[in-house]
Amino acid sequence: MRLMWSQKTQGMGRQVKLIVFTDLDGTLLDHARYDWSAARPALTALRAADIPLILASSKTAAEIAPLHAALELGEWPVIAENGAARVRPGDTRDDRSAYLRLRGLLNALPVPLRALYRGFGDMTDAEVARITGLSPEAAALARARQHSEPGLWAGDDSARDAFLAALAEQGVSARQGGRFLTLSFGGTKAGQMGAIMQDLGRNTAIALGDAPNDIEMLETAARGIIIRNDHGAAIPPLAGETSGRIVRSTEPGPHGWNTEILALLARPGLIEEHI
Template identity: 65%
Template structure:
């Protein structure tokens, strides 16, 4: 068994309020000791994830950025980063009665993003360094949102709801990036962990999925794989739940065949 772990960040590996991963230290150490690749998969930008990737000592393992829009090697150049400019241009063509209810990161200052996310000002600046997607807040009603999404769809833009924001893109999901990464790293068994609706496809695609308890957002509804035990739910939220779940799965897989 050649194991690989894919994980969401905010509310999963990182604490919802403090953004700390300290509580996950034992499981992180266990993965490192076994040389099991840990793939960070988040709505965060490359600039944000690269800092954490370096802090965790993840070497040249790839990252999945901006809600699955791309998988990248940290620091490696990417051929085309024009999606964000295209997104902003498309938003500018929408009727005012739709646009007035959507406020994206491109409409906000560093200070506004910091206030919304709880990030320090410098980190909020990194969050605004978009290449592929536009997160934002919808303040209108359900009917207006339906019309907004329909107008975006005519421009080839999709929207996904995460823990805090409605994120717009030209496609790509965390799940879609998994197969390519597994092939590149010669891995045949995947664990995936997440806490929000935009993690569902990744969790369901993995051989073993973990729904991390979410006390601050929509969370994830019951999934089919939970009936068979292929998908688990953590008792604790955030990195505490992440830590316990990863250690439990490693022990479970060890009993059935070494996970490395």
């Protein structure tokens, strides 16, 4: 049965046109196996309702492409490298100038600070594979950066503050994900949402994420869903949780993703009351 989302919200005369933005690792993808099969019922329901699903990740466009194809997401764009880029399927441009500039600024830091950060550009494919659990082939795609640099921080908070301050003077910002501290010249998942919604003619967003770098996306959406992740940095209590606009799943990863999306699709009022 095809779900109908052309209803007007109560008292507002507004047509609800849904779109879903989702993080990948630890959210739609299982933390250990990068598997999404537990979310298949909800993915099928979204497709049946013609609700766009936008993948929003710290992964590169090259990494996301196989998953995008496997999920049969057609021409819907993706948000790559933690919001530093918005990419349409089939875009094969390979401009690494921003990444190379970022690496240059990173390497120009004082040695005591630089030594505490090990980015993907400092690692081999085998090392990235070992740290992430990816296959060597997938790790190579993860290292094909164009806009940002994920890495591991080995120092204390004081040194981290100095590290980030020095980079900020050069226009470099940082975001902590579930596992990696990612550097870029700006751009966020939340910042990409508005343009995509306008392009696709959608006015009501659901967002799902599990890590601190998802907070802005969760807070920007009409409905935010924090997916339980027992393996990474936790999302602190958010203001939207008080009103119920942001909720937390009880199940982790794709299991929680599946349960929460199906619940929303079954009860449109859960979304409409927060628009």
